[in-house]
Amino acid sequence: MKRHIIIFSILAIFIFSLSSCENLLDIQQKGVMGVDDFYKTDTDCEEAMANLYTTWRGIETNWSVVLNMLSDDCWPGGGSRGDQINWEQVGEYNYDSSNGLIKSLFQSLYQIVYRANLVIENYSEPATDIQKRAVAEAKFFRAWSYFYLTTLWGTPPLVDHVLKSNDEYTQPNGDPAELWALIEKDLTDAINSNALTEKTTANDKVARITKTAAQSMLGKAYVFEEKWAEARTVLDEVISSGKYELYQGNYEDLLHLAGEFSSENILEVNVVNDPANVVMTKQVYIGWRYSLMTIAAGQNKAHDLAIGWGFINPTKSIYDAFVAEEGVDGYRLNQTLWTHQQVKDKWNVVVDGTDCTVKVRPGTFLPGHEGYFWWKFRAVISEKQLASNRTGFHNNPRFMRYAEVLLLAAEAHLQTGGNPEKAADYINEIRIRAQLPPKASVTMDDLKTEKRLEMACEEVRFLDLVRWGDAAAVLATKGAEVPSFGGATPDNPEHVEITFYNAGAGFVAGKHELLPFPFDEINVNKKIIQNPNW
Numbered sequence: 001m002k003r004h005i006i007i008f009s010i011l012a013i014f015i016f017s018l019s020s021c022e023n024l025l026d027i028q029q030k031g032v033m034g035v036d037d038f039y040k041t042d043t044d045c046e047e048a049m050a051n052l053y054t055t056w057r058g059i060e061t062n063w064s065v066v067l068n069m070l071s072d073d074c075w076p077g078g079g080s081r082g083d084q085i086n087w088e089q090v091g092e093y094n095y096d097s098s099n100g101l102i103k104s105l106f107q108s109l110y111q112i113v114y115r116a117n118l119v120i121e122n123y124s125e126p127a128t129d130i131q132k133r134a135v136a137e138a139k140f141f142r143a144w145s146y147f148y149l150t151t152l153w154g155t156p157p158l159v160d161h162v163l164k165s166n167d168e169y170t171q172p173n174g175d176p177a178e179l180w181a182l183i184e185k186d187l188t189d190a191i192n193s194n195a196l197t198e199k200t201t202a203n204d205k206v207a208r209i210t211k212t213a214a215q216s217m218l219g220k221a222y223v224f225e226e227k228w229a230e231a232r233t234v235l236d237e238v239i240s241s242g243k244y245e246l247y248q249g250n251y252e253d254l255l256h257l258a259g260e261f262s263s264e265n266i267l268e269v270n271v272v273n274d275p276a277n278v279v280m281t282k283q284v285y286i287g288w289r290y291s292l293m294t295i296a297a298g299q300n301k302a303h304d305l306a307i308g309w310g311f312i313n314p315t316k317s318i319y320d321a322f323v324a325e326e327g328v329d330g331y332r333l334n335q336t337l338w339t340h341q342q343v344k345d346k347w348n349v350v351v352d353g354t355d356c357t358v359k360v361r362p363g364t365f366l367p368g369h370e371g372y373f374w375w376k377f378r379a380v381i382s383e384k385q386l387a388s389n390r391t392g393f394h395n396n397p398r399f400m401r402y403a404e405v406l407l408l409a410a411e412a413h414l415q416t417g418g419n420p421e422k423a424a425d426y427i428n429e430i431r432i433r434a435q436l437p438p439k440a441s442v443t444m445d446d447l448k449t450e451k452r453l454e455m456a457c458e459e460v461r462f463l464d465l466v467r468w469g470d471a472a473a474v475l476a477t478k479g480a481e482v483p484s485f486g487g488a489t490p491d492n493p494e495h496v497e498i499t500f501y502n503a504g505a506g507f508v509a510g511k512h513e514l515l516p517f518p519f520d521e522i523n524v525n526k527k528i529i530q531n532p533n534w
Contacts, residue, residue, distance in 0.1 A: 039122035042130040048122075049134045052115045052141055057269045059112065060397045062105040063148070064282060064459055066090055066515075068312050071461035072474050073452070075368035075483070077313040079289055081500060083367070087311065091368070092479025093505045096516060097534055103518035106153070109145045116142035117162045132195035137209045140196075140217070143186035147221055150179045151463050154514045154531060158182060172527040180225055187218040199243045205261035207270045212243045216266050216405050223408050224467060228415040235409035239426070244402040246433050252335040255376055260396045267399035281395050285311045286457075287379035288343075292364045292487075294357060308379050312457065314372040316496075322453055325436075332434035336456055340371045340485070340494060360487035360494065369485040370496050374457065403430055404460065407451045414444055423447070430454055466513050475507035508533070 038044050068074045069091035076091035078084055086102075089095035095102060119138035126132040142160075149156040157171035158179055190196060190209075197208040215238050222231035238244070247254050247264040254264065261268065271281065287308015314337045322333040334342070340360065347358035360366055406426040413423035420441060427450050428438035434454070439446060448468070452461060465471040482500035486492070516534035 039118070042128055045119070045123060045128075045131050045134045048115070048119050049137060052112070052119065052138060053269070055108075055112050055115055056141060056144075057271070057397065059105070059108040060269070060282070060399075061285070062101060062108055064397075065285075065312065066101060066105050066152075067459040067462055068457050070475075071465070072478060073315055073318040073457055073461055074312045075315060075370070077289070077311045077366070077368035079291055079310060079367075081367050083309075084311065088368070091312075092482060092502050093475070093507055093512060094479055094502045097519040097522065097530070099516075099518075102515050103520060106149075106156075106515075106518050106521065109149050110159070112141055112145040113149075113159055114162070116145070117159065121162050129195065132193060133197070133208075136190040136193040136195045136214075139186040139190045140209045140214050143183045143190075143221075144217060146179060146183050146186075147217070147224075150174075150176065150183070151224060151466075152515050153517060155179075155529075156517075157525075157528065170525045170527050173529055180221065183221050184218065187214050187221065190214045191218065202243060202245045202263040204243075207261070207268070209267075210243070212238050212241055213266050213400070216400060219405065219412075220400075220408055223412055224463075226415075228412045229417060231412040232409065232418060235405055235412060236422075238405055239409060244405070246402060246406075246429060248433070250335065251332055251433070252376055254401075255398060256378075256395060264402045265396075265398055266401055266405065269397045269399070271394040271396050273394040282377055282397065283308070283379040283395055285309045286374055286377040288358075288373055289366055292366055293360055294355070310366060310369075312374075313366070313369045314374055314457070316370040316372065318452070318456055319370075319372050321449065325449055325453060326434070330434075330436075332436075332453065334375075336374070336376045336453075338373045338375050340373070343373055360485065362487045362489045365484040365486040365497075365499065367484050367499065368482055370483050371485045371494070377457065398458075401458075403454050404458075406430060407447065407454065410442070411444070411447055414442070414447060471507055471513065472509040475512075477506045479505035 039048065065087060069076055069087060070093075074091065076084070076088045078087070082088070086095075086100040089099055090101055116138040119134050120142070123131045123135050126135055146156070146158075155173035155176060156179070158174035159171060160182060163169050163171075191211055191214045196211045196214060197206055198211045199206055215234050219231050219235035219238065222228075222234065244266060245263045247259055247262045249258055249262070253259050254262070259265070261270075285308070287310070289310025290308060292310070319333075319337060319339075322330060322336070326333050338346075344357055344359045347356070349356050406429055410423040410426040413419045413426070424439055424442045427442050427447060430450060431438055442450075448464075448470075451464065455461065462471070465474055479502050481498045482502070483496045484499040485496050486494055488494040511531075511533035514531045516531055517528055522528055522530060
């Protein structure tokens with residue numbers, strides 16, 4: 001009996017000791033605030049929104065690369081074959097559900113949704129103007145993300161709240177009608193909140209989401225849903241508001257320093273010039289491939305070009321489309337992209353007896369290239385040098401500009417019940433800026449041509465081809481043959497040759513209209529049904 005009492009006493013002491021240790025070890029981590037203790041003050045609210053804006057900024061590369069390389073305007077490119085395999089697969093229609101670029105975009109869009117849900121849920125009864133604005137902006141970002149999730153994947157899981165349990169994390173495919181309804185409601189709520197920042201004139205510089213930006217995105221959603229009357233109403237209101245207008249400086253500066261926070265930029269992210277925090281921008285990965293061209297670091301005394309990685313090169317198809325509409329001397333053409341000869345003519349220089357002419361190095365080949373170079377996305381040191389390594393530029397990404405609003409409104413007016421004269425007026429605004437004669441009337445074919453040229457390599461072409469039903473014909477052989485462009489040698493002039501073949505590549509109707517849900521997502525969430533033919 002004594003023995004039992006002794007054992008019980010020892011166990012009691014042991015249990016008490018464990019309990020005491022647990023209490024002693026239950027110490028809040030320094031420098032970390034739990035969710036329950038955050039989302040209280042305006043300061044917390046502003047920090048949460050800074051995180052949301054930063055997350056949106058961070059998606060630009062994946063978003064831009066996927067949407068541009070799926071189009072007929074761009075080749076993957078790079079420094080050599082296999083430089084970025086995931087990028088090549090997307091740009092050559094040779095990808096599957098394991099593609100890392102597609103997976104990353106999918107996850108990044110849901111990261112925006114998650115951070116937006118945190119703000120919307122934790123400030124469901126906003127007490128201050130700052131909190132009201134934050135909720136409105138968060139709804140905009142959630143709608144923006146779901147616009148791309150829905151147009152690219154069709155039936156992504158609908159997550160309109162912060163998930164609380166493991167069971168909730170396995171969401172089924174969303175219903176398209178409910179997804180579009182969420183997009184419309186979020187944008188409408190944001191517009192009607194009276195909390196969003198708004199411009200008073202077209203020349204105001206605003207770095208936040210504005211009411212007219214939300215209206216522009218709602219109009220775009222209506223166009224994709226073919227709700228033409230609703231699209232006309234909201235897009236006409238944006239146009240007549242006078243809050244935005246086309247940039248009237250040099251067209252080549254539209255997406256550069258001189259065009260930052262211009263009257264045309266509807267959705268723009270401010271990137272601070274901070275050498276200690278260098279970020280990759282479009283100018284870096286699209287910039288001309290320095291290692292295969294005579295623009296090495298030691299030759300910058302001869303010109304102002306910075307190094308680039310040579311991805312997303314223009315196709316001959318986009319160049320030919322410009323020439324067909326504008327001629328080889330077209331103002332907008334020559335401010336958008338250049339031929340190799342134009343590149344050489346621009347920097348045909350000799351320094352200290354050394355030929356520093358900018359050109360493809362003799363005997364080398366630029367992969368995924370047909371001899372054309374983007375100029376409107378150029379990387380120029382004199383404008384944007386950020387750090388000594390010259391690989392970062394603080395150029396502000398543009399996610400939407402006023403020219404796209406004019407084109408979306410014109411399309412809505414070309415449809416049943418619209419005003420064809422208004423459509424012509426909207427398109428002619430863009431044509432006049434491009435130094436082209438206005439048209440007395442316009443057709444859908446006119447609009448398609450104008451949109452391709454004006455928005456070249458600006459993330460709109462692929463989704464347009466799909467919704468117009470043109471993708472299967474236009475992209476049928478994309479990626480089947482991959483060209484390279486070679487520098488001239490004494491025995492061999494510069495030329496394009498096919499250097500890689502992808503058997504069976506090209507857009508397949510009934511399959512490539514939608515991206516595959518990433519394999520990792522399907523693997524952990526058995527409720528998601530894969531898209532057709534993947």
